[in-house]
Amino acid sequence: MAWYDRILGRKPIRKISALEEMIANDTNQVMKEARTPVYSAMGTNAQYQESILPPIDQRYLEQLADRYSHLRTVISRIASQSVAKGWEYHAVGDTGDKEERKILESLLRDPTRGDADISGMELFKAMIRQLEIFDDVWVSIVYDRVQGGEMKVVKQLWVEDAKHMRFHVDEYGRFRDDVYFDVITRKFVDGPDAQTEGGIPAAKMAYFYDQGTDHEKIPFARDEIIHFNKYSATARLYGQSPIMGLSKKIETALAIENFQNKIYKLERPPKGFLDIPG
DSSP states (O other): OOOOHHTTTOOOOOOOOOOHHHHHHHHHHHHHHHHSOOOOTTTTTOOSSSSOOSSSHHHHHHHHHHHHHHHHHHHHHHHHHHTOOOOOOOOSSSSHHHHHHHHHHHHHHHTTTSSSSSOOOHHHHHHHHHHHHSEEEEEEEEEEOOSSSSSSEEEEEEETTTTTEEOOOTTSOOOSSSEEEETTTEEESTTTSSSOGOOOEEEEEOOEEEETTTOOOEEEOOEEEEOOOOSOOOOOOOOOGGGGGGGHHHHHHHHHHHHHHHHHHHSOOOOTOOOOOO
16 A cells, blocks of 8 residues: 555555456356256366266176176066066046057057067066166157158157167256257258258257267157166266165175185185184
């Protein structure tokens, strides 16, 4: 504060340093991100990864479920009991459409319409298995479409592999609108007004099946996928597998099985055998 400011009674104007300005900006940014759920590690950075991946390696989860016989038996039991008594059809509202009921009954008897040897019961068991292992179920819907229009009728139901299905979203979990595809050929097009096979409007990609780095993605529209989970306690894209809470115990049990297997296979104690009396 200068001496003449004291004489004139003026309040000094305090300049903000570059460090203080940077801290203030960072604080505002942190507060903004705290209000908005972020699904990518990069936050609002535009150069984030192309797709938001599941938080846990799903191949690891499948390995645990397949290799540990106790867990596999429990999951198979849950799936079998869930469909053991069959299911009933209930109309939505006071009166139901009889034609819609016939279509639904036929669809659940043969979900793929003869394209694969799978019944409605097997479809539900596959869904339950994916739910108990990954906490993610992806059911794809195949439509019979009317050429040159938007009319469509459900033709088939398939359970997709949860290890390969991904959301096409931004870092905040919102569906992106930058990729369109032909719903017949599944080939990507330039935009919503692009010419497509059969004159059917191009669809916006909301989900995709990731075949790996050397293969193209298989796109799906919003109305072509039913996705749900069971154990996720918060609003998130992917589910929260119940197996993760048991992972260390399962790994320990598998290690014990391998240890015992060596004893019987080699007909002698393996190196480092530990004998605990009692």
